[in-house]
Amino acid sequence: MNIPDDAFYALLTQALQRRAEETLQRTLYHALRQAILKGTLHPQCRLPGSRTIAQQLHLSRNTVNAALEQLTTEGFLLRDRQGSQVAALPQATVSSPDSHPVIGLSPHLNLLPPGTRRDSPTLAFTPGMPAVNYFPLPLWRRLLDRVLREEGSMLLGYGDSAGEPSLRVAIARHLALSRGINCDASQIVITEGAREGLNLCTQLLSERGQLAWLEDPGYFGARSAFIAAGLAFRGLPVDEEGMCFQTMDVSAPRLIFASPSHQFPLGTLMSATRRLALLEFARKAKAWIIEDDYDSEFRYSGVPIPAMLGMVPDAPVVYLGTFSKTLFPSLRIGFMVMPKALAASVQPAIESLLRGGHRAEQRALALFIEEGHYARHLASMRRLYRKRQTQLRAALKEELTVPHQVSAGEGGMHLTVKIAEIDDGAVVDLARQYQMAPAALSRFYLDPACGETGLVLGYGNTSASGFASGIRVLNRLIAQTRPGRG
Amino acid sequence: MNIPDDAFYALLTQALQRRAEETLQRTLYHALRQAILKGTLHPQCRLPGSRTIAQQLHLSRNTVNAALEQLTTEGFLLRDRQGSQVAALPQATVSSPDSHPVIGLSPHLNLLPPGTRRDSPTLAFTPGMPAVNYFPLPLWRRLLDRVLREEGSMLLGYGDSAGEPSLRVAIARHLALSRGINCDASQIVITEGAREGLNLCTQLLSERGQLAWLEDPGYFGARSAFIAAGLAFRGLPVDEEGMCFQTMDVSAPRLIFASPSHQFPLGTLMSATRRLALLEFARKAKAWIIEDDYDSEFRYSGVPIPAMLGMVPDAPVVYLGTFSKTLFPSLRIGFMVMPKALAASVQPAIESLLRGGHRAEQRALALFIEEGHYARHLASMRRLYRKRQTQLRAALKEELTVPHQVSAGEGGMHLTVKIAEIDDGAVVDLARQYQMAPAALSRFYLDPACGETGLVLGYGNTSASGFASGIRVLNRLIAQTRPGRG
Numbered sequence: 001m002n003i004p005d006d007a008f009y010a011l012l013t014q015a016l017q018r019r020a021e022e023t024l025q026r027t028l029y030h031a032l033r034q035a036i037l038k039g040t041l042h043p044q045c046r047l048p049g050s051r052t053i054a055q056q057l058h059l060s061r062n063t064v065n066a067a068l069e070q071l072t073t074e075g076f077l078l079r080d081r082q083g084s085q086v087a088a089l090p091q092a093t094v095s096s097p098d099s100h101p102v103i104g105l106s107p108h109l110n111l112l113p114p115g116t117r118r119d120s121p122t123l124a125f126t127p128g129m130p131a132v133n134y135f136p137l138p139l140w141r142r143l144l145d146r147v148l149r150e151e152g153s154m155l156l157g158y159g160d161s162a163g164e165p166s167l168r169v170a171i172a173r174h175l176a177l178s179r180g181i182n183c184d185a186s187q188i189v190i191t192e193g194a195r196e197g198l199n200l201c202t203q204l205l206s207e208r209g210q211l212a213w214l215e216d217p218g219y220f221g222a223r224s225a226f227i228a229a230g231l232a233f234r235g236l237p238v239d240e241e242g243m244c245f246q247t248m249d250v251s252a253p254r255l256i257f258a259s260p261s262h263q264f265p266l267g268t269l270m271s272a273t274r275r276l277a278l279l280e281f282a283r284k285a286k287a288w289i290i291e292d293d294y295d296s297e298f299r300y301s302g303v304p305i306p307a308m309l310g311m312v313p314d315a316p317v318v319y320l321g322t323f324s325k326t327l328f329p330s331l332r333i334g335f336m337v338m339p340k341a342l343a344a345s346v347q348p349a350i351e352s353l354l355r356g357g358h359r360a361e362q363r364a365l366a367l368f369i370e371e372g373h374y375a376r377h378l379a380s381m382r383r384l385y386r387k388r389q390t391q392l393r394a395a396l397k398e399e400l401t402v403p404h405q406v407s408a409g410e411g412g413m414h415l416t417v418k419i420a421e422i423d424d425g426a427v428v429d430l431a432r433q434y435q436m437a438p439a440a441l442s443r444f445y446l447d448p449a450c451g452e453t454g455l456v457l458g459y460g461n462t463s464a465s466g467f468a469s470g471i472r473v474l475n476r477l478i479a480q481t482r483p484g485r486g
Numbered sequence: 487m488n489i490p491d492d493a494f495y496a497l498l499t500q501a502l503q504r505r506a507e508e509t510l511q512r513t514l515y516h517a518l519r520q521a522i523l524k525g526t527l528h529p530q531c532r533l534p535g536s537r538t539i540a541q542q543l544h545l546s547r548n549t550v551n552a553a554l555e556q557l558t559t560e561g562f563l564l565r566d567r568q569g570s571q572v573a574a575l576p577q578a579t580v581s582s583p584d585s586h587p588v589i590g591l592s593p594h595l596n597l598l599p600p601g602t603r604r605d606s607p608t609l610a611f612t613p614g615m616p617a618v619n620y621f622p623l624p625l626w627r628r629l630l631d632r633v634l635r636e637e638g639s640m641l642l643g644y645g646d647s648a649g650e651p652s653l654r655v656a657i658a659r660h661l662a663l664s665r666g667i668n669c670d671a672s673q674i675v676i677t678e679g680a681r682e683g684l685n686l687c688t689q690l691l692s693e694r695g696q697l698a699w700l701e702d703p704g705y706f707g708a709r710s711a712f713i714a715a716g717l718a719f720r721g722l723p724v725d726e727e728g729m730c731f732q733t734m735d736v737s738a739p740r741l742i743f744a745s746p747s748h749q750f751p752l753g754t755l756m757s758a759t760r761r762l763a764l765l766e767f768a769r770k771a772k773a774w775i776i777e778d779d780y781d782s783e784f785r786y787s788g789v790p791i792p793a794m795l796g797m798v799p800d801a802p803v804v805y806l807g808t809f810s811k812t813l814f815p816s817l818r819i820g821f822m823v824m825p826k827a828l829a830a831s832v833q834p835a836i837e838s839l840l841r842g843g844h845r846a847e848q849r850a851l852a853l854f855i856e857e858g859h860y861a862r863h864l865a866s867m868r869r870l871y872r873k874r875q876t877q878l879r880a881a882l883k884e885e886l887t888v889p890h891q892v893s894a895g896e897g898g899m900h901l902t903v904k905i906a907e908i909d910d911g912a913v914v915d916l917a918r919q920y921q922m923a924p925a926a927l928s929r930f931y932l933d934p935a936c937g938e939t940g941l942v943l944g945y946g947n948t949s950a951s952g953f954a955s956g957i958r959v960l961n962r963l964i965a966q967t968r969p970g971r972g
Contacts, residue, residue, distance in 0.1 A: 037798065074758050074791055075760075089762050105690060129643060132639040137634065145631055153623060157815055177508075193843070205591065205592065224838050228839065230716070273561050276575050348601070351600070355681055355815075355818070356816070357679070357815060358818055410559070
């Protein structure tokens with residue numbers, strides 16, 4: 001079973017000649033290992049003694065011994081007094097180049113809605129993208145560095161599963177003032193943005209196969225989360241008072257996902273009547289409302305609308321907030337607020353499911369809030385976005401000649417323009433050539449073929465100076481893609 | 487239905503007197519809203535005109551009008567020519583103080599293993615906690631700040647769902663050299679540590695109700711992930727060659743979770759024979775191996791053992807790596823490496839499921855690797871941990887007088903000491919009073935009552951100067967808690 005000496009040394013010499021950044025010992029080790037795995041060195045094949053190998057290859061004996069020892073530790077070689085012998089390894093796996101490794105991906109993956117393309121934040125009209133160039137980055141850098149300098153290596157461990165206590169306290173204070181939510185830090189869990197909050201809700205509050213309601217059209221992160229959790233889901237239409245639901249519905253949902261303060265994408269504010277009715281329904285149906293409050297800090301008439309969570313005592317509501325829109329998306333910090341009793345019940349599960357971390361960023365954000373920078377930044381963004389919304393409405397009036405209707409929206413960072421009978425997907429695809437990334441309204445419907453068509457225009461990241469020319473281009477693209485009118 | 491004037495003004499005057507940080511307008515708004523929700527102001531109740539209210543309360547008419555308008559927008563008031571009228575809201579929810587909001591938590595939550603307590607990183611002997619005080623934090627701060635300064639607001643958007651391309655390239659290069667894995671950036675997905683990688687594996691590769699194998703004893707993050715995904719699971723014993731499995735097993739698993747390079751917690755290195763057999767079995771059973779490579783960079787004899795992923799072509803293996811152990815836990819950056827064909831198939835799902843983000847941290851880490859700091863830090867930690875392991879073994883020999891056996895471990899940052907017939911949970915609880923946080927070995931078994939007992943002693947975060955005195959205390963605690971020997 002032995003290999004001829006010259007074949008053996010030729011093999012190793014070649015490997016040593018091809019050696020790039022590796023040490024001699026590792027090169028030797030890899031070459032022998034590869035030869036054993038490939039079967040070039042057969043099981044039970046005896047290797048020459050380490051002294052001989054060293055002499056032949058002009059290597060030190062230590063180098064050779066180290067490589068042989070490593071292979072012995074791993075079970076590729078057996079060493080005895082006579083030297084080294086190749087171990088008898090199972091051979092079948094060694095080569096099966098035709099076996100395709102992609103076996104049985106989960107079928108539910110096919111149901112997932114397509115992800116959003118994550119381009120540069122500078123593409124005009126991107127929905128959900130805030131004015132990141134107005135974010136006080138030098139200040140943020142200072143706070144982050146201050147935290148890392150002052151706290152040092154104490155911040156490098158895992159930290160609290162629910163997130164940094166100082167950040168949770170700061171958020172609780174902010175929510176009381178701005179969102180009418182009276183809560184304390186124990187009711188708050190820091191998440192990786194609203195999306196992780198949604199996943200947590202499905203894990204904590206639902207079982208596979210149960211029913212979830214969501215708004216149609218709506219945020220498709222909710223759909224992905226429900227699909228991933230194996231929930232059945234049903235889209236509910238949205239009218240001018242918000243999500244429409246029938247309390248007589250045969251099968252009651254377990255989860256109800258809604259964005260009452262500023263429906264995405266239509267911009268509707270859910271009326272007080274509808275809110276109270278939904279709360280009452282949820283209580284009776286033993287369902288949980290997941291209140292997505294993604295951009296309600298930006299409200300341009302009156303004060304921000306208080307959240308459903310704070311509306312009645314013990315509302316069966318889990319509130320999801322995020323800093324992706326108010327600060328910047330790559331921060332990936334969001335939070336979930338639960339009623340007190342729920343927070344206490346799920347605490348052990350939170351400790352088992354979440355790992356904490358990102359402590360420096362969370363501490364820096366706590367300082368950002370506590371020192372008043374957050375409130376200041378919000379106020380300044382509110383002014384900026386209010387002005388931009390007015391300017392965008394003006395540009396639409398001026399430049400959009402196709403029949404259209406601007407959907408209600410007193411706040412936020414986007415306007416939804418309904419335009420009947422267009423291929424909005426095609427318009428959006430063409431728009432990218434002009435450095436514009438509005439979204440197609442039909443895409444937010446569970447069945448895009450049955451949804452209304454139009455454009456969702458974000459103005460968070462787009463300077464008003466580009467509105468008129470941008471809308472003019474979109475107007476032309478719309479005309480081009482309308483088959484009957486070309 | 488009207489409210490008497492004096493009751494109405496008394497209500498508002500009280501609210502205005504109690505006003506803390508709010509504006510007059512918001513105080514008025516909240517007081518009216520609360521009165522409507524509570525039913526103090528009945529449906530259809532007519533309010534006085536805004537001019538009258540303003541005069542009575544000594545407020546400006548603008549303030550009153552703004553509050554009334556906000557309530558009208560939200561649907562609490564109806565305004566007509568005669569003034570404002572309270573809307574007819576559903577009343578039932580308004581007060582139901584006895585309804586308990588914690589309804590139907592997911593029953594599977596009860597199955598979750600308890601989370602690890604996340605104390606200060608300075609508690610002695612904490613398993614899995616690296617020497618964070620040796621991490622070059624000033625250098626890290628410089629790199630992070632450099633990235634934020636140079637890239638500026640471009641880094642504030644979402645970024646690539648699979649993580650920063652520059653970091654994936656750097657990881658691919660590092661893996662080729664240190665772990666024998668030849669892959670490119672397209673096969674790598676950046677995750678929030680190994681735990682998110684595990685959750686992704688269950689989502690992508692399994693369906694609820696399928697079977698997963700895991701090591702018993704083993705990492706309980708795997709158990710949590712499988713429970714959360716609704717998988718059935720079975721623990722497989724671990725012998726001196728690694729996980730023991732029967733290929734004749736009646737029901738084949740879908741996922742196999744293993745830590746072949748350094749079994750957690752026993753420290754076993756899976757032999758080459760066992761690895762090849764497991765690969766072959768997985769291929770035939772159409773199962774995926776999830777290879778947890780949590781600390782194999784720290785290997786003290788020979789070079790680090792190459793991963794199973796790189797062992798044979800197209801191995802049905804998903805590899806999970808993390809920087810939590812090699813750098814610091816709160817960084818929360820890990821990664822998943824997939825075979826090429828799998829990576830291509832799951833790309834759309836990754837885009838739908840993941841949101842990217844943490845771009846500055848990922849870019850800083852890419853620089854840290856590319857500029858050679860990572861390799862240097864690894865080498866220096868390897869020296870430190872090797873020395874500490876030797877010193878801890880010596881301290882155990884010297885100070886641990888109860889019969890015990892130190893489990894195999896050529897690397898890593900912990901030693902597992904088997905000690906028969908002790909209440910290891912009680913020892914661990916007592917040890918916390920002495921600022922020590924070793925883990926109880928029995929806790930890592932699926933059924934702690936049937937597992938071996940002993941202590942898992944981390945030395946990553948513990949200076950050798952404390953070993954002797956620490957082990958002496960533990961020795962005393964063990965003696966105290968042995969019922970028959972007190």
